[in-house]
Amino acid sequence: MLSRPYAFNCILRLRTSSEFSPGHSYGHFFLDPQYENVQHIICCDSYATYAYDFDFANNTGFSRHVAEQPVLQIAFQYTVVVPPEELKSSEPVSSSRSKNSLKRRLRIRTLQFGTSQNINELYDSVDPEVVLSLLVHKVILASLGQGVREGRILLHDWLVILTAQYNDAFKLAQCKNGSSGTSHIDVSFSQCPQLQPLPRLVFALLRNPLLRLHEEGVHPDYRIYLQCLFRYLLLMLILESFTYPKGIYNVLNC
Template sequence: MPLLSFLAPVDTCKDRIAAALDTLRPTSSWERGAASGQEADTVLLGGRGFGTAMSSLIDYLSSEYGSTFALARVFAFLSGAPDYGDGQLDTRRYGEQYASKGEDADLALLPEQIPFYRDLAAVAVQAGVCVDIFAVTDEYTDLASLKFLSIESGGSLFLYANADDSTLPQDIYRLLSRPYAFGCVLRLRTSPDFEPGHSYGHFFPDPQYENVQHIICCDSFATYAYDFDFTHADGFSRHTEPAVVQIAFQYSVIEPVEVASGNGPQSYPRFCLKRRLRIRTLQYRPANNINEIYDSVDQEAVLHILVHKVFMFSSFNHAHVDIQQLEI
């Protein structure tokens, strides 16, 4: 079924669309939670069936993947936490109940509430669908659960307190105007003295091969980071060659192709899909002392990785980490 079959034309359905919108009363998630215990006939609220809608859309796009399109990019907009249908999130868990139990509310809310959106991201990856989420709300929205749908599919997650003072239009324009690659495969290889450890970024590991990451969609501003571990206790040998890192990046791009028409010099744009491979090999001389390490450090990159480590440790162990205790 073509995608247009799912859309209602405004010119012929304007009155029915307006009538449907009039039945929805804008409310906050807190009001929905308070009304959940009342009779269904006495409450008319507009729920956010985000999980059900996204699941249906991704299922539809997966049936067309490879035949109709090479990449699908979805912009999803939320005004609060999903509270209806599949993937609904309980916003009432955010409150003073943790204080009464002697628990830290912020720490308790750091892990995801349900695995629905992580599982949905895996389906989106298989379908070649990249999801960007724009949340415009000042309520508790449980981004800890929602984030996996965007970051694991190669998209981005944006949060705005309100629509009036936000940079939402500029962010959308920037995402649409940037050239991007899709269907990417990133492989990292090293010399024998060390090997990749943890990796950070909007990608997912290959289920079969080590140190191979798949990226649904990325642009020139996408950033990926790796930890490295020594393969033995001696570290770098003083008599070995310089440390070597090789990065192989395979990706697809869509490029315009000018096709001349038969009526003259006029031409009309067409596009073709191209697959490319980039390989870069870098050599680094091991530092001889702490001063050489300090001189070669990129402060922003190190701070970026440390922040990721803090959040990863906090998520997995449910404990606070004092950054001052981290030693480089």
């Protein structure tokens, strides 16, 4: 890890087109006290992950009649250590100067996204690993503000609501013995392969020491350590932090 290239003194700014805007942000950074949607990062590498919630600017969302697609622009300014052989020929290297130099760089990436036209396209575009990363951030935030027990409840409720909305969208819920009988609910998301890993991922997160209570054998200091660590490294630590049944591990292994 020490030999890996790092960026220092970083500034990350996110801009969007007018239909939506960044909401809550998650990651190993701190907010700029003056400018909106600007984060400062002390140092990071290619494995650092940052996440954002987005909010619609109004209740119409993305208009289907507008030709332009939503746009997201990321500006990333950082300092990197550059060895002498990577410097431009126009920048002579003094023999008395140190072997490496500090360079300030700016990268700008502009992305245009398509929008889902129906619920099927929305579910098909789901990335389970990204969803899990966002859930971890949200659960940690809830645990810090309202306690671990509340974080567990929120995660459980999220899966229940997702399952109910999925069954309602695909009209899968059926009553076996009339209106007063028991209902058959598709809890395995059989109609949508992209959603199928999510129940097992949520189960893995619920079984993780991050969301286990003190009376279950998890020391509060260890839980705080996991909260700090997961904010930066997230997914791989979750997958490696407890023993899976073999079938579940095959699904979760990334």
